Amino acid sequence: MGLVVVKVGGSAGINYEALAKDAAALWKSGQKLLLLHGGSSETNQIAEALGHPPQFLTHPGGMTSRLTDRRTLEIFEMVYCGLVNKRLVELLQRQGVNAVGLSGLDGRILEGRRKDAVKYVENGKIKIHRGDFTGSVERVNQGLLQTLLDSGYLPVLTPPAVSYEGEAINTDGDTAAAKVATVFQAEALLLLSNVPGLLAHFPDESSLIREIPASRVGAPEYMGVAQGRMKKKVLGAVEAVQGGVGRVIFGDARGEEPISTALKGSGTVVH
Numbered sequence: 001m002g003l004v005v006v007k008v009g010g011s012a013g014i015n016y017e018a019l020a021k022d023a024a025a026l027w028k029s030g031q032k033l034l035l036l037h038g039g040s041s042e043t044n045q046i047a048e049a050l051g052h053p054p055q056f057l058t059h060p061g062g063m064t065s066r067l068t069d070r071r072t073l074e075i076f077e078m079v080y081c082g083l084v085n086k087r088l089v090e091l092l093q094r095q096g097v098n099a100v101g102l103s104g105l106d107g108r109i110l111e112g113r114r115k116d117a118v119k120y121v122e123n124g125k126i127k128i129h130r131g132d133f134t135g136s137v138e139r140v141n142q143g144l145l146q147t148l149l150d151s152g153y154l155p156v157l158t159p160p161a162v163s164y165e166g167e168a169i170n171t172d173g174d175t176a177a178a179k180v181a182t183v184f185q186a187e188a189l190l191l192l193s194n195v196p197g198l199l200a201h202f203p204d205e206s207s208l209i210r211e212i213p214a215s216r217v218g219a220p221e222y223m224g225v226a227q228g229r230m231k232k233k234v235l236g237a238v239e240a241v242q243g244g245v246g247r248v249i250f251g252d253a254r255g256e257e258p259i260s261t262a263l264k265g266s267g268t269v270v271h
């Protein structure tokens with residue numbers, strides 16, 4: 001059995017207990033897993049509560065990202081590395097799985113270039129925001145992850161990543177997961193979120209796209225229907241399938257047995 005990489009989204013509605021239960025059952029049956037997670041919705045809530053509300057930048061291509069100044073980075077770390085990561089590790093430990101929670105900073109697991117200056121659009125004009133702590137993952141410390149897996153530990157990974165200069169950088173979890181899956185030549189990459197999969201007419205859940213041929217996933221008919229951050233998932237899928245990952249599945253993490261259900265082919269399967 002090959003490795004399955006599972007990215008659990010951080011939008012509202014994720015059933016973490018069901019996810020941990022399912023992961024534990026699969027793990028005990030011998031399925032090697034590597035988990036990554038997000039935390040965007042809880043980060044927004046806690047940033048509000050702490051009086052440093054989230055701000056988002058819209059890039060010239062239409063993609064949006066969180067403006068990450070130093071204070072935002074600290075709040076991001078509290079939620080991703082603290083709250084969400086330890087929640088998942090605890091739930092897995094309760095299920096008898098020896099999970100190890102690590103950020104991309106630890107052991108330089110997820111490494112990339114810091115993008116200090118970010119282009120964004122405001123009132124139709126392109127502007128530059130400086131001093132951002134963001135970047136995308138270019139390298140994965142596969143050796144460390146393999147050592148953990150070989151020793152029977154289930155790695156639970158989270159952003160931030162680390163820059164080549166050693167700074168913490170906010171990075172997109174979906175494309176980071178795609179990078180990890182590619183490096184491992186994983187059997188499958190699951191991108192689980194609070195929707196049934198890629199919807200042709202978001203938010204109409206009955207418009208689920210069931211299957212996408214790997215050669216077509218980057219085409220406008222699919223890229224075009226993904227709005228906002230869903231675009232990152234489609235980009236991640238393109239990278240993974242082109243990089244040799246067996247299949248990518250966009251699945252639902254709100255119900256019972258979310259990993260097994262996705263592996264059985266519900267959701268949107270890219271192969």
Ligand SMILES: Nc1ncnc2c1ncn2[C@@H]1O[C@H](COP(=O)(O)OP(=O)(O)OP(=O)(O)O)[C@@H](O)[C@H]1O
Pocket residue numbers: 008009010011037038039040041173192193194195197198199200201202225226227228229230
């Ligand atoms: N065509 C589409 N099909 C399905 N979802 C879509 C589509 N277009 C936009 N979305 C939105 O994308 C969201 C999922 O992306 P998002 O990045 O918010 O989630 P996540 O991965 O769960 O969170 P995090 O970034 O914290 O990991 C859905 O909640 C939905 O609102």
